[in-house]
Amino acid sequence: MARAHSLRRRTVTTAASWLAGLIIFFPILWMAITSFKTELEAVNIPPSFVFFDWTTENYWVVQERSNYLRFVGNSILLAVGSTLVGLLFAVPAAWAMAFAPGKRTKDLLLWMLSTKMMPPVGALIPIYLLFRDMQLLDSRGGLIVVLFLLNLPIIIWMLFTYFKEIPGEILEAARMDGATLWREIVYVLTPMAIPGIASTVLLNIILAWNEAFWTLNLTTSDAAPLTVFIASYSSPEGLFWAKLSAASTLAIAPILVLGWFSQKQLVRGLTFGAVK
Amino acid sequence: MATRQTRILAHAATAPSTLVLFLWMIVPLAMTIYFSLLHYSLLDPGTESFIGLVNYEYFLTDPAFFTALFNTLKLVGGVLVITVVGGTLLALLLDQPIWGRGIVRIMVIAPFFVMPTVSALIWKNLLMHPVQGLFAWLAHLIGVRPIDWFADAPLTAITLIVAWQWLPFATLILLTAIQSLDEEQKEAAEMDGTPPLSFFFYIVLPHLARPITVVILIETIFLLNVFAEILVTTGGGPGNLTTNIPFLVYAQALLQFDVGGASAGGIVAVVLANIVAFFLVRMIGRNLEA
Numbered sequence: 001m002a003r004a005h006s007l008r009r010r011t012v013t014t015a016a017s018w019l020a021g022l023i024i025f026f027p028i029l030w031m032a033i034t035s036f037k038t039e040l041e042a043v044n045i046p047p048s049f050v051f052f053d054w055t056t057e058n059y060w061v062v063q064e065r066s067n068y069l070r071f072v073g074n075s076i077l078l079a080v081g082s083t084l085v086g087l088l089f090a091v092p093a094a095w096a097m098a099f100a101p102g103k104r105t106k107d108l109l110l111w112m113l114s115t116k117m118m119p120p121v122g123a124l125i126p127i128y129l130l131f132r133d134m135q136l137l138d139s140r141g142g143l144i145v146v147l148f149l150l151n152l153p154i155i156i157w158m159l160f161t162y163f164k165e166i167p168g169e170i171l172e173a174a175r176m177d178g179a180t181l182w183r184e185i186v187y188v189l190t191p192m193a194i195p196g197i198a199s200t201v202l203l204n205i206i207l208a209w210n211e212a213f214w215t216l217n218l219t220t221s222d223a224a225p226l227t228v229f230i231a232s233y234s235s236p237e238g239l240f241w242a243k244l245s246a247a248s249t250l251a252i253a254p255i256l257v258l259g260w261f262s263q264k265q266l267v268r269g270l271t272f273g274a275v276k
Numbered sequence: 277m278a279t280r281q282t283r284i285l286a287h288a289a290t291a292p293s294t295l296v297l298f299l300w301m302i303v304p305l306a307m308t309i310y311f312s313l314l315h316y317s318l319l320d321p322g323t324e325s326f327i328g329l330v331n332y333e334y335f336l337t338d339p340a341f342f343t344a345l346f347n348t349l350k351l352v353g354g355v356l357v358i359t360v361v362g363g364t365l366l367a368l369l370l371d372q373p374i375w376g377r378g379i380v381r382i383m384v385i386a387p388f389f390v391m392p393t394v395s396a397l398i399w400k401n402l403l404m405h406p407v408q409g410l411f412a413w414l415a416h417l418i419g420v421r422p423i424d425w426f427a428d429a430p431l432t433a434i435t436l437i438v439a440w441q442w443l444p445f446a447t448l449i450l451l452t453a454i455q456s457l458d459e460e461q462k463e464a465a466e467m468d469g470t471p472p473l474s475f476f477f478y479i480v481l482p483h484l485a486r487p488i489t490v491v492i493l494i495e496t497i498f499l500l501n502v503f504a505e506i507l508v509t510t511g512g513g514p515g516n517l518t519t520n521i522p523f524l525v526y527a528q529a530l531l532q533f534d535v536g537g538a539s540a541g542g543i544v545a546v547v548l549a550n551i552v553a554f555f556l557v558r559m560i561g562r563n564l565e566a
Contacts, residue, residue, distance in 0.1 A: 017372070027402070031402060089292050090293060093290045106564050112294075119542075121525040121541070124525065126307035216393075227391050227392070231507065244401065245398070248394040263381070270494065272494075275449055275487045
């Protein structure tokens with residue numbers, strides 16, 4: 001494979017892709033840099049990229065002024081909670097569809113995926129009014145239910161594709177040996193499915209963490225996650241760029257880390273198997 | 277292979293999920309349809325009355341609806357063009373031999389994991405601010421007049437922000453697809469001295485036709501619902517220059533308290549999304565058979 005032009009070509013393609021990568025990544029980098037500036041420095045023109053007095057003050061101020069950690073707590077609770085409830089429903093369903101498929105299994109799966117394609121504005125008004133009447137507006141429980149329902153099709157779908165890859169003979173062998181369904185799921189299926197379940201959990205935590213339609217419409221303060229907290233910086237007079245950057249950097253940092261681990265799952269989970 | 281007992285168990289295992297998803301889909305939808313046939317305003321409760329299709333008549337003849345429909349189409353179309361063209365080019369580039377591909381990939385994928393409210397506000401302020409934004413400074417450096425993005429081209433600004441968020445998705449899927457292109461085919465083309473452009477148009481592009489269709493369909497379904505980016509940057513304005521259909525429905529329901537009219541708008545949005553979903557579901561279904 002080593003050809004004469006390969007070194008030159010490699011240099012060119014490397015330079016081009018690093019340039020493209022840096023441009024795409026730049027807004028995130030710039031946000032992180034700005035979060036370490038003073039408010040005055042943050043709006044200074046010409047902007048400085050490295051040579052300014054780096055300060056962590058913004059991070060402390062954001063926590064002190066707005067009890068930032070409460071929003072972080074809500075984000076964690078909503079993302080993890082809705083994903084765990086989702087698993088509870090999805091594991092048996094995906095198990096049944098993968099290992100005991102019937103005539104209508106395919107249609108059922110397609111129908112479940114199609115619920116994900118419903119535009120949320122079609123449901124906004126009744127859900128809002130129901131939540132208002134049941135005193136669920138701005139409650140963590142209510143929002144966990146909504147996020148759970150929102151992502152359940154993707155959880156089922158992903159688990160289904162992972163379970164499909166497990167050879168069914170192993171389960172049959174366990175059944176022959178007299179394992180009950182429960183034991184079959186807990187002791188045979190689950191250990192083999194752990195990597196798939198972990199990937200599913202990861203992607204769904206990311207999706208729930210970043211969800212910004214229902215969280216913005218159904219919460220105001222008590223149950224508000226980070227998406228809503230950041231949105232509070234949208235008021236025209238709230239132009240505190242350095243603090244906005246600090247709050248934003250903290251809000252996306254954990255998800256960026258999780259996201260890098262879940263690149264592969266992204267393709268599987270969000271294309272519903274339409275790309276192989 | 278499935279025994280009777282297994283069949284019953286399988287039904288029991290899928291029943292809870294099926295039931296909750298069915299309720300989640302049908303209850304709000306039925307209520308929205310019902311509301312859409314009522315005169316129902318939160319401002320004067322107790323005056324609800326059945327008025328047939330009047331809400332639809334109002335909604336569909338309202339100039340605001342056409343503006344919102346065109347804005348929706350412009351936003352979806354603009355983002356699709358940028359992400360599909362950009363994603364294809366980036367995928368081709370990342371498929372080349374490069375040093376540090378892992379790091380480049382990470383940088384390219386990162387925007388997808390940024391929550392919508394963060395990307396919208398960071399772009400609006402830090403980058404697109406007409407005086408203190410980085411773009412304004414760059415414009416000054418090269419001696420052109422900076423663009424006041426959110427005053428002069430608000431919808432374009434939102435399109436750029438949303439495209440930045442979705443570019444990684446298109447790139448990642450198209451890169452996966454390109455990498456599944458047969459290595460031998462690539463080598464054969466290279467040995468034959470196939471010019472890069474012919475190679476792209478006769479071998480790569482046909483191979484990408486299907487993944488590109490999938491990217492377009494899936495992105496469209498999500499892009500029809502863009503909401504947070506508009507809420508935190510423009511609030512639909514100036515005027516209704518950046519109001520898309522979801523935002524119009526939201527504004528009618530939760531800002532003007534017209535439940536009936538907003539419900540009619542919600543149903544229109546459902547119909548639009550279903551047209552796209554129809555094709556997507558068919559493509560997924562065909563893949564499930566294989």
